[in-house]
Amino acid sequence: MNKQEFADIIFGDKPEKRAKWFELFKDPVFVPKWNVTLEQTREDAYQMLKKVTDAKIVSVTDFLHDPTNIFTAHEFLGQVNPSTGTKFTVQFNLFGGTVVGLHTERHKYLFPKIDNLSVIGCFCLTELGYGNNAVKMETTSTYDDSKKEFIVHTPTVLSQKYWITNSVCHANYAIVFGQTIVKDKNEGVNAFLVRIRDEKGQVMPGVKIVEMGQKLGLNGVDNGALYFDKVRIPRENMLNKYADVDESGKFHSDTKNIPSRFFKVTERLVSGRLCIASLAMGGTRSCLYIGIKYAMQRMGVGESGLSDTPIFKYQLQQNAILPLLARSIALNISHNRTKQIFANPQGHEHELLMMCCIDKCLVVWNFDKVITTCRERSGGQGYLACNRFGDYLALAHAGMTAEGDNRVLMIKIAKDMMTNIGSKKSALPAMQFCPKNQIPQFHDITSLETLLDLLKFREIYNFNSLVQQIQHKTKTEKKPQFNVLMFEVSDIIQNLSTSYGERQAMQFCIDKLAQISHVPTKQTFELIFRIYGIDSVLRESGFYLSEGVVSAQAVKNAHGSLIKLIKDLAVITPDIIENMNVPVHALHTPIAGDYVKYNEEPYFGEVVNAKL
Ligand SMILES: Cc1cc2nc3c(=O)[nH]c(=O)nc-3n(C[C@H](O)[C@H](O)[C@H](O)COP(=O)(O)OP(=O)(O)OC[C@H]3O[C@@H](n4cnc5c(N)ncnc54)[C@H](O)[C@@H]3O)c2cc1C
Numbered sequence: 001m002n003k004q005e006f007a008d009i010i011f012g013d014k015p016e017k018r019a020k021w022f023e024l025f026k027d028p029v030f031v032p033k034w035n036v037t038l039e040q041t042r043e044d045a046y047q048m049l050k051k052v053t054d055a056k057i058v059s060v061t062d063f064l065h066d067p068t069n070i071f072t073a074h075e076f077l078g079q080v081n082p083s084t085g086t087k088f089t090v091q092f093n094l095f096g097g098t099v100v101g102l103h104t105e106r107h108k109y110l111f112p113k114i115d116n117l118s119v120i121g122c123f124c125l126t127e128l129g130y131g132n133n134a135v136k137m138e139t140t141s142t143y144d145d146s147k148k149e150f151i152v153h154t155p156t157v158l159s160q161k162y163w164i165t166n167s168v169c170h171a172n173y174a175i176v177f178g179q180t181i182v183k184d185k186n187e188g189v190n191a192f193l194v195r196i197r198d199e200k201g202q203v204m205p206g207v208k209i210v211e212m213g214q215k216l217g218l219n220g221v222d223n224g225a226l227y228f229d230k231v232r233i234p235r236e237n238m239l240n241k242y243a244d245v246d247e248s249g250k251f252h253s254d255t256k257n258i259p260s261r262f263f264k265v266t267e268r269l270v271s272g273r274l275c276i277a278s279l280a281m282g283g284t285r286s287c288l289y290i291g292i293k294y295a296m297q298r299m300g301v302g303e304s305g306l307s308d309t310p311i312f313k314y315q316l317q318q319n320a321i322l323p324l325l326a327r328s329i330a331l332n333i334s335h336n337r338t339k340q341i342f343a344n345p346q347g348h349e350h351e352l353l354m355m356c357c358i359d360k361c362l363v364v365w366n367f368d369k370v371i372t373t374c375r376e377r378s379g380g381q382g383y384l385a386c387n388r389f390g391d392y393l394a395l396a397h398a399g400m401t402a403e404g405d406n407r408v409l410m411i412k413i414a415k416d417m418m419t420n421i422g423s424k425k426s427a428l429p430a431m432q433f434c435p436k437n438q439i440p441q442f443h444d445i446t447s448l449e450t451l452l453d454l455l456k457f458r459e460i461y462n463f464n465s466l467v468q469q470i471q472h473k474t475k476t477e478k479k480p481q482f483n484v485l486m487f488e489v490s491d492i493i494q495n496l497s498t499s500y501g502e503r504q505a506m507q508f509c510i511d512k513l514a515q516i517s518h519v520p521t522k523q524t525f526e527l528i529f530r531i532y533g534i535d536s537v538l539r540e541s542g543f544y545l546s547e548g549v550v551s552a553q554a555v556k557n558a559h560g561s562l563i564k565l566i567k568d569l570a571v572i573t574p575d576i577i578e579n580m581n582v583p584v585h586a587l588h589t590p591i592a593g594d595y596v597k598y599n600e601e602p603y604f605g606e607v608v609n610a611k612l
Helices: 003-011 016-024 038-054 067-080 082-102 110-115 258-265 268-297 315-343 349-377 379-383 389-401 406-422 448-476 481-487 490-515 519-539 541-546 552-578
Strands: 121-124 140-144 149-153 161-165 173-182 185-195 207-211 223-228 231-234 243-245 251-253 299-301 307-310
Touching: 003 315, 003 519, 003 552, 016 067, 038 082, 067 082, 067 268, 067 315, 082 110, 082 121, 082 161, 082 173, 082 185, 082 268, 082 389, 121 161, 149 173, 149 185, 161 173, 173 223, 185 231, 185 243, 185 251, 185 258, 243 258, 268 307, 268 315, 268 349, 268 379, 268 389, 268 552, 315 349, 315 490, 315 519, 315 552, 349 379, 349 389, 349 406, 349 490, 406 448, 406 490, 448 481, 448 490, 448 519, 448 541, 481 490, 490 519, 519 541, 519 552, 541 552
Parallel strands: 121 173, 140 173
Antiparallel strands: 140 149, 149 231, 161 223, 173 185, 207 223, 243 251, 299 307
16 A cells, blocks of 8 residues: 555645644643652643743634634644543633624634633533523523623532532633523523633632542543522623624524524534544554554464464454444544534535534444453453543543433434435435345345445434434324334334444545545555445344345355455555554553663553653
């Protein structure tokens, strides 16, 4: 393959940006420290964030001109430091992105301050009692016409803002979401800019910030709970692009449906899903690099009984890791395409939300699998903090939960599919081969065309089954739609969204293949995409067999092909991992470097000043 072309395709942004990030990560501030206090680990994450902003390679205004740049930043930070990546995503997407997305002229002064961290923000959406159902939050923002001010208030314990990233140590501003009460009427949820610390870093009167302490991981992120005790803010602090209270105290909004206003003001959660997917995609590439690099140098038992065989040669290792490498690259291609569509959604407006949701779900779950597999297949070394799998695992789990729980998002995707297809805004995919008369006759189902068709079949089948079941239960059995969706058809909803995502990823991969002219590079990607497709289909072989779409012989053959293709992939894996844009010099993981040299001296699990 052409290594440069391969790397550029994986990168999915202008290649010249890569060098700037690689250079930045040479700074010693990015060397992780493991045996440090909570305070120190938070300070370290902040100092890394500061280095990133000082380098001026990313701006919150990129959302207006080059959103891909923001996602690229997330990918690099996901590779190098998950805590910094999390602080970054709140500063630049949830906080900064909301300011950019909901601003009017009077808020523009904040843009450069967000870029240079003189304004550090937090995003107060979640409440202790209201996470996935945040639309029902209890925090209020009541307009006092006599003083032209809003009064932001936390009325109950359950309405304390919870999990708020950046709040305990660093933030001086918060975007607070609250039920907006104007002239005694609840106008729905809006976003308000609230100063939470003064110039000296003292917490502002009426604001209480409660330390949340140690977490499962990501301890460089300072999460806190916030209470607002009738905190007054000027009228102008309402982020008023979509709704406003004018000087005469009148509320205006073009969105007449009050619950819908919530989705307008929380639109950053859409880009947020791509940000989370980007962090996870970056982390995935690093984990694969670390796990495979170690497997290539770690010696295990050979034919003679001596420890002379790299464990990477074992089929056990290859069959565990390489299908995940293939799936990660396929999802990477799909992720890149989703980023492009986000940047230019023309023609995809109705499906952009679904695309961002499925991207986050599939990429983050895959990240989790990659980490667990690489950790396990690296033996005891994988268990050491400095080899980082634990750090990445914490990021993966935060990613599953934040910006919408993955499983809850899958419900949203299925609902949106039914709406879009029902209103003819989109259609189910069309198959090339007949699933009744043609595919069951195939002995070989491993061409990209057939694999794509099989993924389409599963999507179409799940969609039709879901619609039929809902119609039957609501119309014939007269059950309320909510009860049916939430209590009776959960599995099929989850299956439908997964099959939509896997089919779409395969489609994006095939589209990409058509753009690659260099034959060896094309062959490399084709090999990878076939492994992804066969693996996805074989995982559901019970379904395909029971529906009679594939023959038992075809399944056996596909399994044989998979084993052979994995061996082919193993041969080029060293080249692949070196060209996945991982800033290797910034990993600082002994097992991805010279772990023997590292162990010549006692470093007590640290990597600062260590020989790697
Ligand atoms: C590291 C980290 C940083 C965070 N930073 C921020 C931040 O800066 N600002 C902020 O506002 N929030 C932040 N959050 C909070 C995060 O957004 C919430 O945790 C998330 O929205 C889920 O809310 P919850 O924890 O209350 O879960 P819940 O809503 O209580 O959900 C718990 C579980 O219930 C089930 N469930 C809930 N609803 C449904 C449903 N409709 N259908 C099916 N199952 C359902 C799911 O299994 C779900 O996992 C952060 C979280 C983490 C972990």
